[in-house]
Amino acid sequence: MSSITAKGKEKENPIASLLAGAVAGGTEAFVTFPLESLKTQLQFGALEGGKQLTPYQALKGTIQQRGFLGLYAGVTPVIIGNAVKAGVRFTTYDQFKSLLKDDQGKLTAPRSMLAGLGAGMSEAIIAVTPSETIKTKMIEDSKLAQPKFKGTSHAVQTIIKEEGWLGIYRGVGPVMLRQGANSAVRFSSYSTLKQLAQGSVVPGTQMPGWMTFGIGATAGVITVYCTMPFDVIKTRMQSLRAKTEYKNSLHCAYRVVTEEGFFKLWKGTVPRLGRLIMSGGIIFTVYEKTYPALSSIV
Template sequence: MALVAKSEGTEIKKPQRVKTPQWVSLVSGGVAGGVEAAITYPFEYSKTRVQLLDNSAIRTSNPLRLIFQVAKQEGVGALYTGCTTLIVGTTAKAAVRFVSYDTIRNSLADERGVLSPGRGMLAGMTAGAVESVLAVTPTERIKTALIDDAKGARQFKSSLHATKLLVQRHGITELYRGLVSTMMKQSATSAVRMGTYNMLKETIKAKGIKTNMFTTFGIGAVAGVVTVYATQPFDTIKTRAQGVQGAGIMEASRSVIKDYGIRGFWKGSSMRLGRLLLSGGIVFSVYEEVSAILSPGSHR
């Protein structure tokens, strides 16, 4: 309840929390997602390539070594196979994620604008489910198919060409192959990532530490590390399900165990760690800065 002080008949109320406008969340999230995807894509490429059964001459689990070898043997451009699709998808994904998260956050936060760890994870989980349906699954399907296709005799010339061929062969539902596994992965990832970020941010605020771009980058990076190891199995299953041939969740899970054993579910974690360590810092710091520019009064 807000505190009220009376002075000469005038009531002075304690300032209430200011909510972030939805359009600010949408624009800030989209910009943050696009910047993050463009900078960190080589790590995403290497992670996806390792998760797919690779019969090419390049076989290593070291992300930097794989990036170097691909650049040397196939050219630097090969590291950006499917990049356009991911940038578009990540821009849309981040925009949907942040507007969904902030909308839910505004309804779950207390009168001081504080979100409990449990509610923060719930908000993140819901946002992840929404983004998986509206943005993630189609773009991830195309990106994964392009990288899988690039290992052998290429049948796809571009993202648009891949989309056209897949729809012609199997129908529009082909773009939603792996929807369940993607939703599982995105819900878990967003719950852990947004929940961890929110918890760390509230802890820092409670200790009186002023947040800036550097502290925000650090918090986001830590949230990214936690997210990788907590949700990697979902990501591995999703990747297998969205290869060129496609697969169901059970089939994808069995293929991972057959090829690599139980530890295979964490295949590509070092590549994903490289990306999410950077992306966690980038996406949250860019989001906060753009939000502050667009709507200074609502910047948390």
């Protein structure tokens, strides 16, 4: 991220941050969505009549039932939401970071984590909750013998008709926790790892793409294991049957732990790990390459 290498109190270009983040987010969403689809299916867990699927079984079943395109059920709201989310994330992170830098223009790991937390909370409210709710319901609906959603716009209309406008904000609590934790862990770990790696880069030259990808991927691994329980609860609370199954997020967490076991809070880790390794590498690399070009023209 160019903002991490900015010197002193130099401020970032918010428009360039927004646009570069949106490009990075949309690209990452499309490339990694099949893994997101498999992760969501695995997290339904006991909601599928107690049948526990492996990632391979979920993949095979989806392709047999719906074809390869079945892995892209619900992709449209995620691409749109991810583009907006990443734009908001990078813009707010850069602004929070500018405010939190010390007089020498440096950002300590705790301050970087705080800036990431603020960015994550912002993106959860503005973009993530609606797109995640629609995506989750569309993926679950696509597994039914007779799906009721005809497409993204029809799904949105149906959800609002049946649950009201608040229906697309179901699970906002765990989403805010997940996104806040995601961004706090991801940005702080990425920032720390990048500062360590810069010692091997020739002064005055840009860090090579493969190194940025590797650092972003490593940050993704750290993020997955630290935040997975929030993701599982978020998925359950946004399912089609959440209103009848759970009273609130705490009740959902309690039922998962007592009925399925503590480690089910990490259900879907494998596909999410695969996605966030790729996600971290793609999104930081695309952002790093896109931001300088955009900042020179906007």
